[in-house]
Amino acid sequence: MTLPESKDFSYLFSDETNARKPSPLKTCIHLFNDPNIIFLGGGLPLSDYFPWTQVTSKSPLPPFNKGIGAKLSDSETDTLTYTVERDSKAEDFDIPFSKSLQYGFTQGHPDLLNFLKEHTGLIHKMNYSDWDIILTTGNTNGWESTLRVFCNKGDVILAEAHSFSSSLASAEAQGITTFPIPIDEHGIIPEKLEEILDNWTPGAPKPKLLYTIPTGQNPTGTSLADERKVEIYRIACKHDFLIIEDEPYYFLQMGEYIADLDERKKVQDVPKPTHDQFLGSLAKTFLSVDTEGRVIRMDSFSKVLAPGSRLGWLTGSKKLLQPYISLHEMTVQAASGFTQSLVNGLLQRWGQDGYIDWLIGLRHEYTLKRDNAIDALYEYAPKHEAFKINPPIAGMFFTINIDASIHPEFETKFQSNPAMVEQYIYDKVVRSGVLVVPGAWFRTEGETNPPQPKESKQGGNANEIFFRGTYAAVSPEKLREGLKRLGDALHEEFQIAK
Amino acid sequence: MTLPESKDFSYLFSDETNARKPSPLKTCIHLFNDPNIIFLGGGLPLSDYFPWTQVTSKSPLPPFNKGIGAKLSDSETDTLTYTVERDSKAEDFDIPFSKSLQYGFTQGHPDLLNFLKEHTGLIHKMNYSDWDIILTTGNTNGWESTLRVFCNKGDVILAEAHSFSSSLASAEAQGITTFPIPIDEHGIIPEKLEEILDNWTPGAPKPKLLYTIPTGQNPTGTSLADERKVEIYRIACKHDFLIIEDEPYYFLQMGEYIADLDERKKVQDVPKPTHDQFLGSLAKTFLSVDTEGRVIRMDSFSKVLAPGSRLGWLTGSKKLLQPYISLHEMTVQAASGFTQSLVNGLLQRWGQDGYIDWLIGLRHEYTLKRDNAIDALYEYAPKHEAFKINPPIAGMFFTINIDASIHPEFETKFQSNPAMVEQYIYDKVVRSGVLVVPGAWFRTEGETNPPQPKESKQGGNANEIFFRGTYAAVSPEKLREGLKRLGDALHEEFQIAK
Numbered sequence: 001m002t003l004p005e006s007k008d009f010s011y012l013f014s015d016e017t018n019a020r021k022p023s024p025l026k027t028c029i030h031l032f033n034d035p036n037i038i039f040l041g042g043g044l045p046l047s048d049y050f051p052w053t054q055v056t057s058k059s060p061l062p063p064f065n066k067g068i069g070a071k072l073s074d075s076e077t078d079t080l081t082y083t084v085e086r087d088s089k090a091e092d093f094d095i096p097f098s099k100s101l102q103y104g105f106t107q108g109h110p111d112l113l114n115f116l117k118e119h120t121g122l123i124h125k126m127n128y129s130d131w132d133i134i135l136t137t138g139n140t141n142g143w144e145s146t147l148r149v150f151c152n153k154g155d156v157i158l159a160e161a162h163s164f165s166s167s168l169a170s171a172e173a174q175g176i177t178t179f180p181i182p183i184d185e186h187g188i189i190p191e192k193l194e195e196i197l198d199n200w201t202p203g204a205p206k207p208k209l210l211y212t213i214p215t216g217q218n219p220t221g222t223s224l225a226d227e228r229k230v231e232i233y234r235i236a237c238k239h240d241f242l243i244i245e246d247e248p249y250y251f252l253q254m255g256e257y258i259a260d261l262d263e264r265k266k267v268q269d270v271p272k273p274t275h276d277q278f279l280g281s282l283a284k285t286f287l288s289v290d291t292e293g294r295v296i297r298m299d300s301f302s303k304v305l306a307p308g309s310r311l312g313w314l315t316g317s318k319k320l321l322q323p324y325i326s327l328h329e330m331t332v333q334a335a336s337g338f339t340q341s342l343v344n345g346l347l348q349r350w351g352q353d354g355y356i357d358w359l360i361g362l363r364h365e366y367t368l369k370r371d372n373a374i375d376a377l378y379e380y381a382p383k384h385e386a387f388k389i390n391p392p393i394a395g396m397f398f399t400i401n402i403d404a405s406i407h408p409e410f411e412t413k414f415q416s417n418p419a420m421v422e423q424y425i426y427d428k429v430v431r432s433g434v435l436v437v438p439g440a441w442f443r444t445e446g447e448t449n450p451p452q453p454k455e456s457k458q459g460g461n462a463n464e465i466f467f468r469g470t471y472a473a474v475s476p477e478k479l480r481e482g483l484k485r486l487g488d489a490l491h492e493e494f495q496i497a498k
Numbered sequence: 499m500t501l502p503e504s505k506d507f508s509y510l511f512s513d514e515t516n517a518r519k520p521s522p523l524k525t526c527i528h529l530f531n532d533p534n535i536i537f538l539g540g541g542l543p544l545s546d547y548f549p550w551t552q553v554t555s556k557s558p559l560p561p562f563n564k565g566i567g568a569k570l571s572d573s574e575t576d577t578l579t580y581t582v583e584r585d586s587k588a589e590d591f592d593i594p595f596s597k598s599l600q601y602g603f604t605q606g607h608p609d610l611l612n613f614l615k616e617h618t619g620l621i622h623k624m625n626y627s628d629w630d631i632i633l634t635t636g637n638t639n640g641w642e643s644t645l646r647v648f649c650n651k652g653d654v655i656l657a658e659a660h661s662f663s664s665s666l667a668s669a670e671a672q673g674i675t676t677f678p679i680p681i682d683e684h685g686i687i688p689e690k691l692e693e694i695l696d697n698w699t700p701g702a703p704k705p706k707l708l709y710t711i712p713t714g715q716n717p718t719g720t721s722l723a724d725e726r727k728v729e730i731y732r733i734a735c736k737h738d739f740l741i742i743e744d745e746p747y748y749f750l751q752m753g754e755y756i757a758d759l760d761e762r763k764k765v766q767d768v769p770k771p772t773h774d775q776f777l778g779s780l781a782k783t784f785l786s787v788d789t790e791g792r793v794i795r796m797d798s799f800s801k802v803l804a805p806g807s808r809l810g811w812l813t814g815s816k817k818l819l820q821p822y823i824s825l826h827e828m829t830v831q832a833a834s835g836f837t838q839s840l841v842n843g844l845l846q847r848w849g850q851d852g853y854i855d856w857l858i859g860l861r862h863e864y865t866l867k868r869d870n871a872i873d874a875l876y877e878y879a880p881k882h883e884a885f886k887i888n889p890p891i892a893g894m895f896f897t898i899n900i901d902a903s904i905h906p907e908f909e910t911k912f913q914s915n916p917a918m919v920e921q922y923i924y925d926k927v928v929r930s931g932v933l934v935v936p937g938a939w940f941r942t943e944g945e946t947n948p949p950q951p952k953e954s955k956q957g958g959n960a961n962e963i964f965f966r967g968t969y970a971a972v973s974p975e976k977l978r979e980g981l982k983r984l985g986d987a988l989h990e991e992f993q994i995a996k
Contacts, residue, residue: 306549306595
């Protein structure tokens with residue numbers, strides 16, 4: 001079956017993208033590898049002067065039967081030792097440092113791109129032909145570039161009513177207004193989204209894009225239901241905006257929390273899934289729904305391999321990715337060559353199957369962490385209807401919602417202002433020796449510029465506040481202790497007996 | 499002696515900088531290392547899941563007596579083998595991957611910052627107290643960030659009349675006008691700069707900054723004379739603009755080209771300089787002239803260690819660097835952790851002295867390359883007054899100026915248009931099997947918005963064109979062959995007998 005080509009959305013490009021001229025130096029760079037040309041065109045140092053002739057890494061070896069975090073025995077059963085040379089290749093797929101530490105390849109080194117493109121095709125069944133990927137230095141970079149590529153000062157974008165504060169702040173600094181979309185425990189509510197857009201003030205600038213974190217959303221921990229993605233995509237076509245799916249937590253899909261330990265054990269005792277079972281269990285993606293090429297997906301190694309790798313990739317239509325490449329030539333230039341050589345060396349040796357093994361192992365670890373956290377929350381948090389624990393099915397975050405109005409001093413000390421309760425509890429909890437962060441830090445603001453939706457954007461109790469915690473960063477023991485401190489502080493503050 | 503503090507130039511910040519709110523998450527990040535706090539605040543994965551437990555590098559060992567590009571014998575005399583661990587430190591100064599591959603440290607890892615700050619203090623005698631450095635992912639990133647930090651759409655900046663095309667294009671895309679400053683063989687002409695600014699149209703936006711590549715300028719290969727730096731700094735204070743010195747080629751200061759081989763041999767036979775001699779021989783820098791904190795210097799490892807390291811640093815007053823950190827939190831986040839651990843591991847083991855040895859070795863290599871290139875140019879280029887060879891004293895580039903009007907078909911085929919000759923020669927030279935790039939690619943444009951300076955910005959023959967070549971990228975033999983092809987093509991095209 002021949003897939004259709006993507007549509008042309010270049011009319012959504014920013015003034016900056018339209019004003020960006022291709023560097024004339026890039027018009028001759030293809031001659032660098034022409035054997036008939038002696039290239040005196042660019043200031044490329046000889047690789048003889050790169051002071052790393054060989055780098056050898058020790059890494060875990062698939063299928064990671066003892067767990068992805070298990071201590072390596074240094075034996076052939078669990079330890080992979082691989083070497084990247086400066087001047088030669090141990091394997092055909094290696095990127096020697098003479099290449100990776102040289103200029104060039106803003107899109108990414110071909111060998112690494114090939115691996116990631118194959119992986120991407122495996123996960124998302126693409127519905128148009130001219131899709132591609134480019135490397136980023138992580139989703140922070142990918143998002144900031146997205147704003148530069150598409151948005152002008154004064155433009156409007158859409159985002160979940162609570163969203164990642166750094167992403168929101170990046171838009172705000174650029175003078176872009178973010179309009180919050182109501183969410184519930186399954187993410188964006190398509191009906192609300194459509195209503196907002198159907199009733200958009202005529203003549204007001206319409207949103208160019210929707211920024212969403214569909215899986216294990218930050219900060220709410222919610223995951224967008226599959227059928228909602230189809231609906232939201234339909235609305236995107238109807239109202240002509242792009243969808244930017246920011247998916248750092250995509251592979252941390254732990255599934256439903258099972259409170260009953262016997263039931264949970266039954267699920268845990270099921271043997272490790274096959275690769276087909278694992279791939280089949282993953283949530284639908286906007287990318288896989290996209291027929292027109294109006295979705296740009298941001299994947300990152302930050303949560304899957306290591307944040308400091310500063311490596312991720314964008315997937316979308318070639319037409320939409322081209323201006324990112326032109327922008328990146330003038331910003332990041334390329335992801336670090338050390339990173340590219342070492343990540344490529346590892347992934348290629350693991351193979352697509354080994355990488356899936358890794359992702360299965362990662363999901364397993366986070367399932368244990370999530371269960372441990374939610375068990376402890378149910379154990380230690382006040383057992384009172386004003387406290388609502390939200391067990392996530394994906395990602396790194398749990399939330400606890402609190403009806404601030406039940407605070408004994410709500411009307412007096414806090415003047416019936418839930419935000420004041422929130423800040424007060426945050427400070428108290430920190431003094432108790434545990435840090436969870438207030439939901440208010442993630443509120444999507446800027447809704448004053450476009451027309452207001454008629455209903456509250458929270459869609460719920462106006463006195464409800466929430467706190468976000470993570471089970472990613474500490475050991476199970478510390479996590480339990482932290483949540484006990486949290487529970488104790490809440491009991492005390494709200495004067496609820498244990 | 500107590501040094502004074504820098505002045506406050508925050509009134510030069512861009513709207514974007516002023517609108518950028520600090521991320522609330524950053525207000526609690528200091529609690530991450532507080533032993534009394536269980537930190538459930540951020541989505542930081544456990545380092546147990548970083549799949550690199552140990553990375554071992556082979557590198558050259560100071561003092562590099564056989565040359566910095568010499569093949570390593572794998573013996574203790576010339577080979578340094580060092581290991582960075584994930585979970586421990588071989589040396590106190592090492593940055594284990596558990597730290598470098600984790601989130602955090604947008605400014606850079608403290609150990610690496612310490613080394614670079616010490617190095618920077620050694621090279622530039624700073625005249626104010628509150629200076630600091632921050633890491634970048636190279637000067638491309640540093641420059642783009644500079645534009646974002648200081649400039650709004652419609653602002654004006656100054657640059658050499660020919661400058662690095664990518665830097666100019668970056669400004670242009672952002673809607674910033676670059677005003678070209680006349681240059682000669684010693685760089686920017688201070689008198690011209692002052693005249694332009696003294697006669698600036700009243701009410702027109704005044705330039706916020708001067709972008710300059712003082713050493714081995716790209717594309718002209720010229721180096722800004724020391725005494726001119728003092729003058730230009732005085733003018734910067736008078737007309738209140740910042741100076742951004744982009745110095746990737748700073749350590750490639752080969753000194754004057756000596757055509758006479760006997761004379762040259764005398765210089766070559768002088769023993770390797772002491773470190774004090776080397777440091778004393780380096781050009782004055784704007785940073786070392788700066789008393790107010792109005793200079794930001796961009797250093798890069800691209801030409802000194804390897805371009806693909808994507809690592810550099812900015813030096814300037816803390817007040818001016820702070821908004822870069824806030825911007826980088828939303829763009830690059832941090833330089834790659836692999837890069838930081840490996841570069842730090844190498845530099846710390848080399849020590850400040852070993853690194854100076856490396857820079858001395860690098861300068862030696864480029865001196866040989868430069869001499870080889872200029873020798874060949876004098877040998878092969880037409881010996882005719884219309885062809886002017888410009889031997890550089892620093893950097894990677896040579897230029898050859900040509901009076902296009904002596905072309906036999908200048909008035910007929912080329913309609914007395916030197917630009918047409920330039921393009922034609924470029925194409926012909928490429929067909930002859932060598933690539934040098936036309937000076938026109940680097941012309942600083944955008945001078946139509948502010949008032950025109952009265953004299954030609956080139957200050958010379960309006961029919962003069964030039965080509966830029968580099969001796970960095972190929973072996974000496976290939977370079978000679980390339981320059982022979984260039985010379986042959988020019989002889990033929992201009993119908994000059996050999």
